[in-house]
Structure formats: structure tokens, C-alpha cells
Amino acid sequence: MVASADFDRIEVGEQLPPLSIDITPKLIVGAALASRDYQDVHHDKAAARALGSPDIFMNILTTNGLVGRYVTDWAGSNARLRNVDIRLGAPNFPGDCMTFSGEVVAKDEAEHLLEVELKGSNSLGDHVTGRVRLTL
Amino acid sequence: MSAMLAELQQYVGGRFGPFYSWDAVNAPMIRHWCEAMGDHNPIYTDVEAAREAGHAQRVAPPTMMQAWSMLGYGGERAPGSDTGSAFAVLQLLEEAGYPGVVAVNCEQEYEQYLQEGDQVYYMAELESVSEEKTTALGTGFFCTELSTFYNQRDEVVGRMRFRIFKYRPHPQGERSGS
Numbered sequence: 055m056v057a058s059a060d061f062d063r064i065e066v067g068e069q070l071p072p073l074s075i076d077i078t079p080k081l082i083v084g085a086a087l088a089s090r091d092y093q094d095v096h097h098d099k100a101a102a103r104a105l106g107s108p109d110i111f112m113n114i115l116t117t118n119g120l121v122g123r124y125v126t127d128w129a130g131s132n133a134r135l136r137n138v139d140i141r142l143g144a145p146n147f148p149g150d151c152m153t154f155s156g157e158v159v160a161k162d163e164a165e166h167l168l169e170v171e172l173k174g175s176n177s178l179g180d181h182v183t184g185r186v187r188l189t190l
Numbered sequence: 191m192s193a194m195l196a197e198l199q200q201y202v203g204g205r206f207g208p209f210y211s212w213d214a215v216n217a218p219m220i221r222h223w224c225e226a227m228g229d230h231n232p233i234y235t236d237v238e239a240a241r242e243a244g245h246a247q248r249v250a251p252p253t254m255m256q257a258w259s260m261l262g263y264g265g266e267r268a269p270g271s272d273t274g275s276a277f278a279v280l281q282l283l284e285e286a287g288y289p290g291v292v293a294v295n296c297e298q299e300y301e302q303y304l305q306e307g308d309q310v311y312y313m314a315e316l317e318s319v320s321e322e323k324t325t326a327l328g329t330g331f332f333c334t335e336l337s338t339f340y341n342q343r344d345e346v347v348g349r350m351r352f353r354i355f356k357y358r359p360h361p362q363g364e365r366s367g368s
Contacts, residue, residue, distance in 0.1 A: 058243075075228070081226065084225075084226040085223075085226035085227060087222075087226075088219075088222045088223045088225070088226040088227075088257075089223065089254070089256075089257045089260065090257050090258075090260035090261070090262050091257075091260060092261070092262065092263050092265070114293055114296055115253075115254075115256055115257055115260075116226075116227070118253040118256075118296065118298065119223065119226075119227040119229070119251065119253045119254065120227055120228075121253065122227075122229070122251055122252065122253035123227050123228060123229040123231070123251075126229070126231050127229075127230075127231075131231050131232055131233045131239055131242075131243045132243050132244070134300075134303070135252045135253070135300055136299065136300060137297070137298065137299045137300070138252070138253055138297075138298045139295070139296075139297040139298070140295060140296050140297075141294065141295040142292075142293050142294060142295060142296070
């Protein structure tokens with residue numbers, strides 16, 4: 055059982071605990087296949103290089119999945135995600151590490167709604183920036 | 191409005207679909223996803239935990255919404271799916287000399303959590319094409335596809351806006367702002 059965050063105790067400005075994720079070939083390939091994404095740039099280094107990328111890189115569905123996980127790791131199993139809006143930046147290449155950070159930026163008492171602003175950064179910059187809305 | 195943009199605008203609004211899923215929402219695919227994502231939220235794998243959290247049964251991670259109707263290994267759509275594409279405009283841009291493509295952002299909203307057994311399909315449209323813009327990458331157009339996902343009862347499960355920039359790279363050695 056994952057403990058759920060207590061809505062009443064959450065305040066705007068609360069920081070989510072950071073989460074670092076090693077970007078391995080196993081993660082990039084495994085998560086691409088788990089998301090049914092067989093585009094070659096997510097598993098075939100030669101194909102990625104032919105398109106000007108130095109290596110394979112993480113697909114967008116995985117980024118979405120990791121963003122969702124980051125927020126519910128913090129909010130707990132009672133959370134319901136309403137929106138996941140992400141902007142994509144620097145690719146996630148094997149050998150890198152992405153660290154998520156996030157902050158509660160809005161709280162709607164009537165709707166029991168929270169809004170979290172987050173980013174996942176790697177050695178190249180921000181891989182992803184975004185906002186997640188959830189109810190508790 | 192340029193002649194080019196006027197031509198691109200003709201692609202806006204047409205509705206494509208349905209695009210079906212190969213499989214109903216199912217526990218093995220959910221588990222594979224959660225393993226790869228490192229997601230240990232028990233509502234995705236444990237019936238009791240899901241019920242405690244107010245769900246009727248185990249649910250799929252909402253961010254998995256798009257995965258159900260992906261083409262998969264064979265690169266083919268599930269039987270009965272539309273053969274058209276809301277992003278046909280990209281081919282036109284390719285031929286017009288805008289070969290570069292980069293995903294800019296992805297906005298998902300969820301109306302309900304998918305449960306085991308749900309059959310997902312989606313409808314898609316080209317929601318908008320921007321005026322020609324110049325960014326650090328080059329000059330081109332922002333194209334936004336709106337996909338609306340449904341279950342087997344034709345209820346809206348969620349929506350996804352996917353925006354890409356289709357562009358002509360700056361000539362080598364030339365620098366640009368923004």
C-alpha cells in the first residue's frame with residue numbers, strides 16, 4: 055500500500071521529493087516496447103545515428119509514464135491524474151541521469167484539485183518541463 | 191495569409207478514425223509498463239488496493255492511454271481502423287522543403303481511468319497549423335493533432351494534443367535567435 059498524501063496538509067509551494075532515474079539502454083528500449091513504440095530511433099543506435107542523433111533516445115510515451123509515476127509516487131494511490139501537460143527539450147540518451155523536481159503551484163479546495171509544476175533535467179538541460187493536475 | 195498557409199489550413203478539422211487497439215486493456219501489458227517505468231502504485235496491479243482507492247477494479251496508468259492503440263511491431267493498425275492520417279499535412283510540408291520534425295509538447299487530459307477489459311479506440315484531427323515561425327532549429331510550422339480516446343461504450347476516456355514543429359533547418363553556419 056502506498057500512503058496517500060493528505061490534501062488538507064498540502065500547501066502551495068510544497069516541494070516534491072526529487073527522483074533520479076538512470077537512463078540506461080534497458081530503460082529506453084524496455085519502456086519503448088512496453089509502450090508498443092517500435093520506432094527504430096528508440097532501439098537501434100545505427101538508425102538513430104543515421105538521423106543525426108548520437109545514440110538511441112527515450113520516446114515520449116515513456117516520458118509521460120515517468121512523469122505520471124513521479125507525481126503519484128509522491129501523491130499516493132488515492133491520487134487521480136486529470137492532466138499531464140509536458141514540453142519536450144533535451145533528449146534522454148543512454149548513460150545520462152534524469153532528475154525530477156516539482157512543486158505544488160495551485161490548490162483548489164472546492165474541486166480538491168492540485169497542480170504540480172515539474173521538470174526532469176539531465177546533463178544536457180531540461181528533458182521535460184510540465185504541469186500535472188490531480189485530485190486527491 | 192500566405193498561399194502556403196492557406197493550403198495547409200485546408201487540412202485542419204477533418205476527422206479521422208476510428209483507430210482501434212490490438213488488445214483490450216489487460217493486466218500483462220499494464221504490468222510490463224509498470225515494470226519498465228518503475229511505477230509501484232498498487233492500483234495498477236492489485237485489486238484490493240484499486241478498490242480502496244475507489245476504483246471498481248485494477249486500472250491502467252492514465253499515461254498509458256496512447257499505448258493501447260499503438261501500431262506495434264508489425265507497424266499496422268488494428269483491423270477495422272481508418273487508413274487515413276490527421277497528420278497528412280506533414281507529407282505536404284516534407285515535399286514543400288521542410289524536412290525537419292521535432293515533437294514540441296504533449297498535453298493529455300483524462301476523463302476516466304481505463305479498466306481491464308476496456309476496448310480503446312481514438313479519433314484524430316489536425317486541430318491547428320501555425321503561421322510560419324522561425325525558432326533556433328529553423329523555419330517552419332507548428333502542427334497540432336488532437337486525438338480523442340473512447341472506450342467500448344463510446345464514452346470519452348481522454349484527449350491528447352500533440353504538437354510538432356515541421357521545419358527547414360537553418361543553413362549551416364547561420365545563427366538564429368530564440
